[in-house]
Amino acid sequence: MNLSNFDRDAGMARLTMMERIRAFEETARRAAVDEELVLGAIHLSIGQEAVAAAVIERLRIDDYILSTHRGHGHTLAKGAKPEAMMKELLGREGGCCGGKGGSMHIADFGVRMLGANGVVGANITIAAGAAHGIKLLGGDQVVVCFFGDGAANRGPFLEGVNWAGVFNLPILFVCEDNQYSASTLTSAMTSGNVADRARALGLRTTEADGNDVTTLAATAVEITDRIRETGTPEFLLAKTYRISGHTYFDPATYRPEGEADHMRDTNCPIARLRTELAAAGVADADMDALRRAAADEMDSALDAARAAPWPADTTAFIDVQDIGSPAQEAF
């Protein structure tokens, strides 16, 4: 660790974001397990917070991101409000999607978060298209597309990454390699290296430690600035680890015994950043205060969500389509 140019304020900001993501998901998990308030499956990114915090830090509000079924962290990092997100997880009125999407379709177009996706890899072509739209309209925004290691084995990966290369689009593809495709070890189902696939498609490709938020943030600044400058797509493979199971109710017994505990003890991105901050002279108490503040923020979000009503029944028929909508169907 090189402490000479370590930026304490930036470090504390990243710690704040990662603690908020962790607290949001721990709170959501408690709401699911203890109170059965979260009804559907939620996919936690516990252990992967650094990728969202580091890559999105540099983005502007008008830059776009697209996410995956494991998208709470990206959504929070882009600037969505936890209360609207928590209401969405509980399926309540005031949720960012009006209770129609839940965790797997969480989206906040106000901060240009164009949606999580329930279909692995489906966001890759859509993200390339958002970048295509930017180019056609002459904008200077960039798109960041997050997807997992498993998505690299779907066809849209080839089609979408090729598309971005062919049309030379301002997009960063971020493969968050958490090592598991649901309950299957991705390496057992993947021929070759995912980064090599991106290189073969002609994209400048960076491989990084996805749990080292400090270095990753610096890398992401370089890459996203370059994309904004050149309008040329790039690829980032961030190695990380999913400490939680695939869903909140997945005990993840398919993993070698002790693997997750070992990773939590040695490679948690939050713990690693705390070590850096402590070495830079930040008191544990100050860092603990951030954690408590994050927990309080998410508790308040849950309280608000718990108190919110269900969406009106009639909204089930709204926002399907303008022409021939079910609401207009008389018989």
Added chain:
Amino acid sequence: MTIMTYADAAKLAIAQAMRADQTVWCVGEDLGRGGVFKQYSGLVEEFGPERISDAPISEAAIMGAAFGAAMAGTRPIVEMRFADFALCATDELVNQIAKARFMFGGQSRAPMVIRKPMGMWRSSAAQHSQSLESWYAHIPGLVVCCPATPQDNYSMMQAAIACDDPVVYLEHKNIWAVEGEVDTSQTAEFGKAELRRAGADVTLVSWSHTANLCCDAAEMLARDGIDAEVIDLRSIWPWDKAAVLDSVRKTGRLLVAHESVSVAGFGAEVVATVAQTVPLKTLPKRLGSPRGLIAYAPNLEDQMRVTAPMISDAARSMMETVPA
């Protein structure tokens, strides 16, 4: 009023929309050379390769990227080349485009026209001949349009480009070169049928090229003194229930004809709707392809084909049927 082909009518609507709105663009394989059926010929010269965009043979990416570009503020016209190939982009259309607005609580729109040339055409065999419009009618979120004439291919293309919903736009490959009068001041509305022929004895309901065959059948019936009314739905979602119900209230007889497979076809929807709403003089009838596959050899291909004589025969038999 100008005489033009079915293909050129849609092209004219596209060119006019592209002149009026810089955010309208077309994307698909081979568009820079006019497209596989030359239905884009000349457009790249006027609008350039960014707005008449070639694409890799990547149907999923064509559909998905157009959707992303729609969410970013453009209005794409997507060319799928053959309706059959659009199946490679089914997730993008059905799981993403059709659902996004709803799933995201109304935050997004997908103003897209998705052109899928369909239907039987010159020994194209099983993977280049299908009519799958009923699949799309089953998917909430989509508008499904099947124009049968040059006029409608102009007016409905114009309506589709202006529409903020995703429109599955199914043109019939066998009538690209068919000419007809096109009045550019005439507009069309989804869910409003076209009365192709007024008649008092039997209602023929159809869409796409089979609506043209129904007009031919009506002329054959007229020679036998049977006065058929022909309703061209033009769009099957939404579809003009009121026009069909009004017509069968008058004629008391319903025959729905379509090129696609009869089983679970959209004709079943029309018949069911009428059957539970209006008492008829005779049992309603649907006429579609047998649930078989379309072959290469012309005589085998014809086994799956609905023809004007078949339509007129079916209608004639209904005139003789004892009351329901």
